Amino acid sequence: MKLITAIIKPEQADNVKKALNKIGVDGLTMTDVKGYGRQKGHTEFYRGSEYEVAFLPKTKLEIAVSSKKYTKALQTILKTAKTGKIGDGKIFVTNLSQVIRVRTGEKGDKAI
Amino acid sequence: MIKLISKISLFLAILLQSSIAFAQAKPVLNSGDASWMLTSTALVLLMTIPGLALFYGGLVGKKNVVSTISQSFMITCIVTLMWFICGYSLTFGEGNLFIGDFSKTFLKGVEVAGLTMTIPESVFVVYQLTFAIITVALICGSIVERINFGALFLFVILWVILVYAPIGHMVWGGGYLSKMGVLDFAGGTVVHINSGIAGLVAAIVIGKRKSKVRPHNVALTMIGASMLWVGWFGFNAGSAVAANGSAGMAMLVTQIAAASAGIAWMLAEWFTGEKKPSLLGLCSGAVAGLVAITPAAGFVSPTSAFLIGLIAGVLCFLACTKLKSALGYDDALDVFGIHAFGGAIGAVLTGVFVTKAIGGEVEGGFDQVKLQLLGVAVTVIYTAVITYIILKVVNLITPLRASDTEEKEGLDLSQHGEQIS
Secondary structure: OEEEEEEEOHHHHHHHHHHHHHOOOOOOEEEEEEEOOOOOOEEEEEOOEEEEEOOEEEEEEEEEEOHHHHHHHHHHHHHHHOOOOOOOEEEEEEEOOOOEOOOOOOEHHHHO | OHHHHHHHHHHHHHHHHHHHHHHHHOOOOOHHHHHHHHHHHHHHHHHHHHHHHHHHHOOOOHHHHHHHHHHHHHHHHHHHHHHHHHHHHHHHOOOOOOOOOOOOHHHOOOOOOOEEOOEEHHHHHHHHHHHHHHHHHHHHHHOOOOEOHHHHHHHHHHHHHHHHHHHHHHHHOOOHHHHHOOOOOOOHHHHHHHHHHHHHHHHHHHOOOOOOOOOOOHHHHHHHHHHHHHHHHHHHHHHHOOOOHHHHHHHHHHHHHHHHHHHHHHHHHHHOOOOOOOHHHHHHHHHHHHHHHOOOOOOOOHHHHHHHHHHHHHHHHHHHHHHHHHHOOOOOOOHHHHHHHHHHHHHHHHHHHOOOOOOOOOOOOHHHHHHHHHHHHHHHHHHHHHHHHHHHHHHHHOOOEOOHHHHHHOHHHHHHOOOOO
C-alpha cells in the first residue's frame, strides 16, 4: 500500500478528483496549503508599492491506494494535475504500513 | 385699460419688492432646503462610518483591521463631543478674522426656531459636524498600523480645536480667507488639504512602519470608496445649503470629475508601472477626482469638471506612486498623495475654471489663481506647524507610537484585544 501526497494547483484539484473517481479510487483528503518551490512567490503592486508574496496557495491531496491501483492512480494524477506551466506542484509517495477502517476494524487493502 | 394694467403691475412690483426686503430682513425657513440638508447630513456621516472606515480597513494588513476601523468610529464620537462643547462655536461663532468665539459653547442659543440661512441651525450644526469628523478621520490613513490609540485620542481632541476650528472659520466662518476672496465651495482647503498635510506631518513625526504587508481585502476598499462617492453628493451638493440649481450643478460636476479621474488613474496605471488596470487604482482615482472637484463644485461647468478629474487622476497617481517612493515618507494609505495633493490641484483649478455662468462671483483667471494659492499656502503652513506642535505635546503625555512588539503582533490584538476571524 502506498500513500500519495500530491501538492497541486488549486484549480486542478477538481479534475484530479473526478479522474480518480473514474478509476475506482474512492477516498482522498484535501487540504488548502501555502508554500513555495522553485517557482518562489510572486509580487503584487498596490498604488505602485511592491509586495512580495512568499507563499502561494496550493492544494494538498492525500490518497491511500492499494499496490494494485498505485501505478494507475499515479499516472492519473500526473496527467490531470499537469498544465505544463511553472507551479504545477509535486507528488510525494511513501510506503504505507497499515490502514484501518475505524467503523469495522478492517485492515489492509480491504480498508482502502 | 392699459392704465389699469400698468397700475396693477406697479402694485405687484411694489409688493414683490417689499416681500424681498422682508426676506432679507428676517430669514424664512424653506422646507425643501431643510429636507435636502437633513439628507445631506446623513450622507456625509455615512462617508466616515462606514465609508472611510472600510476604504482604509481593506487597505491594511489582516492584523490591523479592527484598529483601523475603530479609529474612524472613535473619531466620530469624540469629534461630536468636541463640536458640542466648543468646536462649533470656535468655527462658526462671530469671533475675529482667525477664529470664532465661545458664544455658542455647549450649543448655547441653538434653538428649535433658530435659522441659518433657510434651514434650522440645528441641522447646520450637525451638517458641519460631519465635515469635522471626516477631516480628522482622514488623517488616520497616514499613521495606521503603528499609531498608539491613546495618543490618537488626545491628538484628535487638540487638533479639532486648534487646527480644524481656525481653518474652518477662516474659510467658512467669515474669517480671513473668505474675506480675501479665496473660493472653497465644499471644503477642498478645510477638509482635504488640511487633513492631507496633517497626515504627512504625523507620518514623518511618528516614523515608518517596521514592515509593510499588502492590503488584506481590496473588496472592502471598493465598498468604502463607493460609499464615499455616494456620500460626496451630500458633501458637495449639500454645500449649496439649499435644494436649488447650484446644488444640482454641484452634484453633476461631482459625478463627472469622479468618473474621469477614475478612468485617468486606471489608464495611467495600465500604460505604465505594472501594466494592469487595478481595482485599487480605479477607486483611488475616483476619490482623487472627488477631492479635486470639492472646492470647485458650485463654480465650474461639466467640461471643466471633466478636465479637473483628468488632471487630478494623473497627478495624484504620480504623487502616490513616484513622489512617495522618491521622498521616502511612509504615508501608509496616501492621505497626502490623494487629499492634500488632490485638494491643492482642485483649489488652483477652481481659480482657473470658476465662472459666473455657473454661480461663481468672479471669472477664472490669474488673479483668482493667486488667491487660491494664498489659501493653499496659509492652510499648509498653519496646519503643518500646529500639527507638529500638537504631536510633540501629546508625545510628552503618552508615546505616539505603539511599541515594537505591539506593532509586530498587530494593533488589533495588542491594543484592542480583538481580531477579525
